[in-house]
Amino acid sequence: MNSKLDGYLNFQQTTISLLARRQEVLASNIANADTPNYKARDFDFNAVLAKKLKSANNTTASTDALGADLLYRQVIQPSADGNTVDMDVERNLFAENSLRYETSVTMITGQVKDMLAVLQG
Amino acid sequence: MSSLLKVFDITGSAMISQSKRLNTVASNLANAETVAPPGGTPYKAKHVVFTATPLGDDASTGVTVEKIVEDSTPPKMVYNPGDPSADANGFVSMANINVADEMVDMISASRSYQTNVEVMNAAKSLFLKTLTISQ
Numbered sequence: 272m273n274s275k276l277d278g279y280l281n282f283q284q285t286t287i288s289l290l291a292r293r294q295e296v297l298a299s300n301i302a303n304a305d306t307p308n309y310k311a312r313d314f315d316f317n318a319v320l321a322k323k324l325k326s327a328n329n330t331t332a333s334t335d336a337l338g339a340d341l342l343y344r345q346v347i348q349p350s351a352d353g354n355t356v357d358m359d360v361e362r363n364l365f366a367e368n369s370l371r372y373e374t375s376v377t378m379i380t381g382q383v384k385d386m387l388a389v390l391q392g
Numbered sequence: 393m394s395s396l397l398k399v400f401d402i403t404g405s406a407m408i409s410q411s412k413r414l415n416t417v418a419s420n421l422a423n424a425e426t427v428a429p430p431g432g433t434p435y436k437a438k439h440v441v442f443t444a445t446p447l448g449d450d451a452s453t454g455v456t457v458e459k460i461v462e463d464s465t466p467p468k469m470v471y472n473p474g475d476p477s478a479d480a481n482g483f484v485s486m487a488n489i490n491v492a493d494e495m496v497d498m499i500s501a502s503r504s505y506q507t508n509v510e511v512m513n514a515a516k517s518l519f520l521k522t523l524t525i526s527q
Contacts, residue, residue, distance in 0.1 A: 287522070291395035292451055294518070298399040298511050299453040302406035305413075305504055306442040306455055341450050358507070369514050376521050383526035 279386070283379040285323050289316065290372040296341070297365045300356050307352040311344035311361065396522070398452045399515035403508040405445065405454030410505040412457045413440045417498045424489040428467065430477045435487040437463035437494075463488055 296312055303309040319340050346355045416438045428434035443458035465488045473482030 288395070291518075294515060295395045295398045295402065295451045298402045298515065299451070301507060301511055302402045302455050303442075303444050303453060304507070305410075305500070306444045309444045309453075312453075362507075365511065365514065369518060372518050373521055376518075376525055380525050380527070387526075 276386075280379060280382060282324065283375050283382065286320060287372065287375045287379065289320055289323065290368060290375060293368050294365070294372065297361055297368060300344075300361045301358070301365065304354070304356045304358055304361075307354060309354050309356060311356045312341050313344055313364070314340045314342060395451070396515050396519045398447065400512060401447050402452055402454050403512040403515070405447070405456060406508045407505055407512075409440070409442055409455040409457050410501045410508070412460075413442075413501040414498065414505070416440055416460060417494050417501060420487075420489050420494050421491065421498075423487050424491055424494070426487045427475070427477055428485045434467045434485045435489075436467075437465075437487065437489045439463060 293314065293316060296314065300311045300313075303311075322340075344355055344357075344360070347357050347360065420437050423435040426435045438460050439462075440460055441458045442455050445454045445456045446452070447454045467485040467488050469483045469485055471482055472478055472484045475484045478484050
């Protein structure tokens with residue numbers, strides 16, 4: 272029963288933790304918008320999620336570090352101080368990421384409610 | 393979840409750094425019209441140097457003020473032979489501050505500060521939303 276519940280909630284749980292992680296990366300980019308030579312970073316959300324879900328099938332907990340998957344953002348407009356943070360891009364992605372996070376939380380709440388409905392009859 | 397708390401550290405460090413920048417701008421603007429005492433050197437404009445600081449892991453990078461440097465441009469020389477602090481040629485040396493530059497710096501710092509506050513608020517509301525799972 273335990274593992275079935277884990278499996279039931281695994282997708283949203285992985286998604287939520289990854290989205291929180293991405294929020295952190297995007298916040299770092301925005302925080303460093305004025306830092307000379309800072310290179311904006313991000314990760315391929317779909318690829319990392321697919322990898323995490325795959326590894327979750329073998330082991331119950333997938334807590335491997337995200338570090339290796341961090342990439343550098345493609346430069347849209349070069350700047351004199353070597354900083355590659357584009358505020359428009361970062362703010363867009365940040366807003367989008369927040370929305371995805373809220374969606375995931377709403378979905379997992381729905382799943383929990385469904386499960387409770389089944390249990391209570 | 394703990395990642396969202398990290399956002400507070402990140403934006404917090406950025407806010408501290410930007411307010412230090414605003415502080416240096418304030419002291420530069422305050423000293424814009426200052427004159428060197430006789431035989432002394434005038435006030436020199438100060439600028440902050442930001443540096444990216446890793447906070448624990450790869451994903452989170454904060455900002456700190458690495459150092460505060462003095463502007464190396466020569467002081468403004470104003471011809472005013474009547475001034476008691478004028479040199480032998482009648483020039484008074486004044487602080488090397490460009491008010492327009494400082495105003496631009498001030499606006500940039502306050503906008504960055506605002507953005508970080510917004511990011512922090514977003515992280516806060518997401519965190520609170522997470523606490524309502526299954527409610």
